Amino acid sequence: MKKIGILIALVCCLFGCQSQTEITDFEESKAYTYQDELEFELIKTEVTQQIAPSNKNKTYKYIEPSQDNYVFIDMVVKTINLSKKEKRLEDIFAGHFEVNKESYEMKQVVETINYNQMSTTDTIKTNETRYIHLYCEVPNDQIKEEATIIFKVLNQYDFQYTFLTEQHVMNNDTKSLGDILTLQQSQIALNNILKTDKVEPSNKGFFYSYIPTDHDDETFVILQVDIKNTSDISLDPNEYLYCEYLVDNQQIKSKIIIESENHKSLSQTDHIKSLETRTLYLAMPVKNNLLKQKGMIHLFVEGNTFEIQI
Numbered sequence: 001m002k003k004i005g006i007l008i009a010l011v012c013c014l015f016g017c018q019s020q021t022e023i024t025d026f027e028e029s030k031a032y033t034y035q036d037e038l039e040f041e042l043i044k045t046e047v048t049q050q051i052a053p054s055n056k057n058k059t060y061k062y063i064e065p066s067q068d069n070y071v072f073i074d075m076v077v078k079t080i081n082l083s084k085k086e087k088r089l090e091d092i093f094a095g096h097f098e099v100n101k102e103s104y105e106m107k108q109v110v111e112t113i114n115y116n117q118m119s120t121t122d123t124i125k126t127n128e129t130r131y132i133h134l135y136c137e138v139p140n141d142q143i144k145e146e147a148t149i150i151f152k153v154l155n156q157y158d159f160q161y162t163f164l165t166e167q168h169v170m171n172n173d174t175k176s177l178g179d180i181l182t183l184q185q186s187q188i189a190l191n192n193i194l195k196t197d198k199v200e201p202s203n204k205g206f207f208y209s210y211i212p213t214d215h216d217d218e219t220f221v222i223l224q225v226d227i228k229n230t231s232d233i234s235l236d237p238n239e240y241l242y243c244e245y246l247v248d249n250q251q252i253k254s255k256i257i258i259e260s261e262n263h264k265s266l267s268q269t270d271h272i273k274s275l276e277t278r279t280l281y282l283a284m285p286v287k288n289n290l291l292k293q294k295g296m297i298h299l300f301v302e303g304n305t306f307e308i309q310i
Contacts, residue, residue, distance in 0.1 A: 023150070026161035036091065037083050039156060043076040043303075045102060047143055047165045051133050054303045055115040056253070063109065063118065073097060073104075073147050073165065074135040078303075079124065082289045086123040089132065095151025097136040100144050104136035106151065113304040116239055131303055173176055174307045175299075183302045185231040185240070191279075193310055194222040195291065199281045203263035211257055211266055213285045220283040221245050223254075223297055223308060228277040235272045240301065243282035247295035257281040 031041040043054075051063040051072055064073060081087050089108050097104045110120050113132040124130050134149065148162045175181070180190040197219055198212040213220055223243055229235050243254035258270040259279040272278050286295070297308040 010280045020170050023158045023160050026149075026159040028163075032153075033082070034154060034157065035082075035262075038087075039080040039082055040077050040153070042161075043078050044167075045073075045075045045163045048072050048074055051109060051118065053111045053116050053118055054131055054242070054305065055240070055300045060116055061118060067137075069140050070137050071140050071143065072135050072137055073099065073143075074133055075149055075161075077132050077134060078129065079132050080129045081124040081126055084126055086125050088123055089120070091154070092124075093132065093134055093151055093153060094155070095134070095149060097138075098148040098150065099136070099138050100142045102142065106134055106136055106137055106149065108135070109133050114239060115300075116242075117228065146159075171306055173304070174309060176301065176309050181301070181306065183304070185229065185233075185235065185302065187230055188241075188301065189226040190223070190308060191226060192222075192224040192298070193225060194220070196220055196222065199257050199266060199283050200257055201264050201266055202279065205264055208264065211255075211268075211283075215285070217288050218285040219288055219291055221252075221286050221291075221295065221297070222284070223282040223299065225280050227272060227280055228278055229272045229274055234274065234301070237272065237280055238269075241282075242300045243284065244298045244300075245284035245286060245295050247286065247290050247293050247296065252284045252286055252288075254282040256283045257283055304307070 013085045031039055033039045049065070049071060051074055053060055076128055079092065089110055093108055095106045097106055109120050110122050110124070111117070112119055112122065113128070113130070115131060134151065143165055145164060146162055147165050148160060150160050152158050160306050175190060175200050177190050177192060179190050181190070198210045199220060199222065200210040201208055227237070245252040245254070256268065257280065259281070260267070261278070263279065295310065297310060299306040299308055
């Protein structure tokens with residue numbers, strides 16, 4: 001028996017007798033914190049034609065599939081650097097996806113600090129919160145009902161997560177008119193939803209200008225809000241927030257129209273000063289033949305997605 005024990009010990013020395021790494025089932029509704037290093041939680045998963053930032057705007061850029069008939073499986077993770085050192089993307093997450101019994105390389109990209117552009121070179125600074133996209137590119141005909149991501153965090157902790165490939169948003173809060181959104185840099189009052197062929201200032205006076213739709217067969221669906229800038233910097237609405245109207249499988253982008261302080265004129269390029277409150281019209285041009293169909297408004301701000309009931 002002693003010889004057998006010695007032989008086993010030798011085999012262990014030669015080939016390693018390490019126990020298998022424990023893989024944790026990743027949970028959707030849980031925030032994971034590791035000492036003074038990192039905190040992360042799931043924001044959403046989806047199959048999509050583009051990897052895009054959470055706050056879209058006029059100038060936002062996105063990643064497209066490298067081949068026709070390919071799509072992305074995208075998992076967005078809210079990540080906070082708790083350490084005293086900047087962290088690179090490759091030092092935080094690594095892994096792969098398994099789809100329809102095939103393995104696909106996991107790629108990653110981080111949204112910029114205002115959630116409106118994408119970067120592969122940004123580092124996450126101390127105490128900074130960023131959205132990281134963990135994604136893979138898959139032939140469209142290989143997409144099934146489920147996908148699995150197997151990933152490692154900080155090169156130490158192993159996770160596995162199986163999810164439905166339809167869009168699944170974790171922080172998609174439903175809001176109603178009259179609600180006030182209290183955010184890090186602003187308070188936003190959801191005032192009204194209008195349907196009109198032109199945006200007019202609320203205090204028109206005898207002479208005034210307005211902004212019409214670009215085409216005669218369109219009508220604006222408008223989310224009217226008051227936004228108070230609670231930060232100590234000036235806010236550019238075109239960079240800060242964004243709105244979409246979803247109807248008949250179409251995503252219709254908003255124009256952001258800013259009312260002057262005296263409510264007598266309109267601009268598409270103005271800024272909101274610190275502690276100033278301004279009225280905004282988030283105007284989405286919808287084809288008239290779609291107006292009778294039930295649509296949905298999504299408001300994107302500070303990395304949050306709010307669904308506004310119509």
